[in-house]
Amino acid sequence: MxxxxxxxxxxxxxxxxxxxxxxxxxxxxxxxxxxxxxxxxxxxxxxxxxxxxxxxxxxxxxxxxxxxxxxxxxxxxxxxxxxAHEAILKAIAEQLPKGNHFGMVNEQSLVLAQKIIDATPGIEKLRFCTTGTEATMYASRLARAFTKKKKIVKVRGGWHGGNDTLFYYVKEVEKGMESKGLKSQQEAGILSFDYNDIEGFKQLLEENKNEIAAVIMEPVLGAGGAIPPKEGFLETIREETTKNDILLIYDEIITGFRLDYHSAQGLFDVIPDLTTMGKIVGGGTPIGIIGGRDDILEQANLQKDGEVWIGGGTFSANPVSMVAGKATLDTLEKNKDEFxxxxxxxxxxxxxxxxxxxxxxxxxxxxxxxxxxxxxxxxxxxxxxxxxxxxxxxxxxxxxxxxxxxxxxxxxxxxxxxxxxxxxxxxxxxxxxxxxxxxxxxxxxxxxx
Ligand SMILES: Cc1ncc(COP(=O)(O)O)c(C=O)c1O
CATH class of the missing domain: 3.90.1150.10 (Aspartate Aminotransferase, domain 1)
Structure with missing residues (x-):
């Protein structure tokens, strides 16, 4: 050496x-x-x-x-x-003596949900879970159920967590499978294209459009290399997915509340059907969010003929995450122009x-x-x-x-x-x-x- x-x-x-x-x-x-x-x-x-x-x-x-x-x-x-931001520490300190987890519905979760809904153009309804990995898995499941189609398209290099649904074409951009123990990408129904490659995307769609349930992508490629969208890229994907009855899922787990208070979808004014969030909205505590159009989310309403199990988990909507998230979004909202x-x-x-x-x-x-x-x-x-x-x-x-x-x-x-x-x-x-x-x-x- x-x-x-x-x-x-x-x-x-x-x-x-x-x-x-x-x-x-x-x-x-x-x-x-x-x-x-x-x-x-x-x-x-x-x-x-x-x-x-x-x-x-x-x-x-x-x-x-x-x-x-x-x-x-x-x-x-x-x-x-x-x-260790003061506003977050204060919110958590005030919550802890009242209970760190109830395992029951709580008003704190309504407050955070409303802040997210108010800020995010593509979210009319949502469910909380505990990680981004769960959120993207559930969003894919919702899309498959809603469209009654099987395949999911993702961006090569895009990271959506380590779940069995989407852990393909992250580092192994040519081979696809990222880990032993997963189904092959063909069995998993995962297709991929390069970020910013409009022609490649159109061709993929042409060959598979009747089978594709959703395109899941980060509006700005995050862990895959912080790559900005080139002009027209996001708009073309939105147009093409709408035209072909394919749902568009924005994974805003990095970009959510990072680039703008209205997230990347607000900044670029391209509105997806479903959105996943995590990270920032939890104020430093575990969180995941599956949000989107009311009619798609309502598939999770098992009381009303819904058929899709999404969200939840033992620690979902725990009051500590809810108040930490609210304190974060309150602080961002109050200072949004400057920040x-x-x-x-x-x-x-x-x-x-x-x-x-x-x-x-x-x-x-x-x-x-x-x-x-x-x-x-x-x-x-x-x-x-x-x-x-x-x-x-x-x-x-x-x-x-x-x-x-x-x-x-x-x-x-x-x-x-x-x-x-x-x-x-x-x-x-x-x-x-x-x-x-x-x-x-x-x-x-x-x-x-
Ligand atoms: C874009 C994106 N999606 C999903 C995930 C997975 O989230 P989590 O680590 O909370 O499971 C991440 C995590 O880095 C991410 O960056």
Whole structure:
């Protein structure tokens, strides 16, 4: 291994002694030491531990070794108000003495549901569940039942959680199946197309339109690479799905309340039939939402000839998530003009800065994003345009991705999925420091590749 990398590993090891101890224990308790595969933060290839986090506040994470990080991962993009926001803590603290879970209907869930319905053009009715993974599975089930058709179309690279319905064509953009133990994609009835490929989509539709129940997609491709829709893409998909009696499901688990108070569908003014949400709407507690047109959701009304079981779960609509979600949406709504302008402007400025840095150092990397979603793609070759969502996976240089992660962590910047997300607590200084450390990192990676 090259000297500079040996040195970086040494620095990391010295700074993370306690995390490394905990990591050894974790290996005995969990496969690969984690309960979520991506939480090793690319440290496994270096035989290092991810930092074990002890606490968090605002834009910062503090690990068990006393290191502080400026956090651009902010809980998988969920903590749009930053960590431990006062309004959320207050709402939870007021709720807890009254009961942390009832397992019964409660008024708190009505309040949050109404806020979501009022804010989201495509949601007339909804059901709560506990994760985004459940939400997308239930939305697909609703679509199949409603249209009486079997196939679901998804975007290559699109992540909708690990459920058996949709865990196809995420990293394995050519093969389809992402895990052993799943049905083949043919048996599962999953078809795929590339994000922004209007012609590819039309052809897929032409060949399969009578069998397709729904197209599920993120309006802005999220974990698949923070790729914005090109002009006319969302509109064409909306038109074509309507024309062919196919439901359009927007998975807004990342984009919901992130790009705009009215979510991506409000921002782009393209309204889906069904919407899934999660992350931000739970205010840092577990949540999933399946929402959409009244007539489609009413299929879940088993009292009124409904036939589709969706939503629920032991912890669904628990009052802690309901009040945490309400506190988040109240805060966003109250400050919406200022917050979203600031998040979106900062995102744009950061992408411009990153672009300059990558060009200056002739890095084989490319930056994408929309609003406060930012992603740096490390590729094997330098490119000037990202043409398809498959390209993100096929050309990925995972060695450089791992190195980027290690070097940024050593410089106290926590990034993931290329960079991450902004929250309202990121200060000008947080951004300046991140850009400075990023330039240092890009320079080292580029000079040594
Ligand atoms: C777009 C999208 N859909 C679904 C999911 C799954 O949500 P959860 O992790 O809450 O199950 C995620 C999670 O990252 C996501 O980004």
């Amino acid at each position: 090259v000297n500079w990398l040996i040195e970086e590993k040494k620095i990391y090891r010295q700074k993370h002694k306690k995390s490394l101890e905990l990591w050894k224990k974790a290996q005995k308790q969990f496969p690969a030491g984690v309960s979520h595969n991506i939480r090793d933060f690319h440290m496994t290839p270096f035989e290092l531990s991810p930092p074990f986090i002890a606490s968090a506040k605002g834009s910062k994470l503090f690990d068990v070794d006393g290191n502080t990080y400026i956090d651009y991962w902010i809980t998988h993009g969920a903590a749009i108000l930053g960590h 979203y302008k600031c998040l979106n402007d900062n995102g744009l400025k950061i992408r411009e800065r990153i672009d300059e840095i990558l060009n200056k150092h002739d890095a084989t990397a490319f930056v994408t994003g929309v609003g406060s979603m930012i992603c740096i793609h490390w590729f094997k070759e330098r490119i000037s345009e990202l043409k398809t969502s498959s390209e993100v996976k096929l050309n990925l240089d995972s060695e450089k991705v791992n190195r980027f992660q290690l070097l940024m962590l050593n410089r106290s910047i926590l990034t993931r999925s290329g960079f991450g997300y902004l929250c309202t607590e990121h200060s000008k200084e947080d951004i300046e420091i991140a850009m400075m450390k990023l330039e240092e990192t890009v320079k080292i990676i580029t000079q040594n590749s």
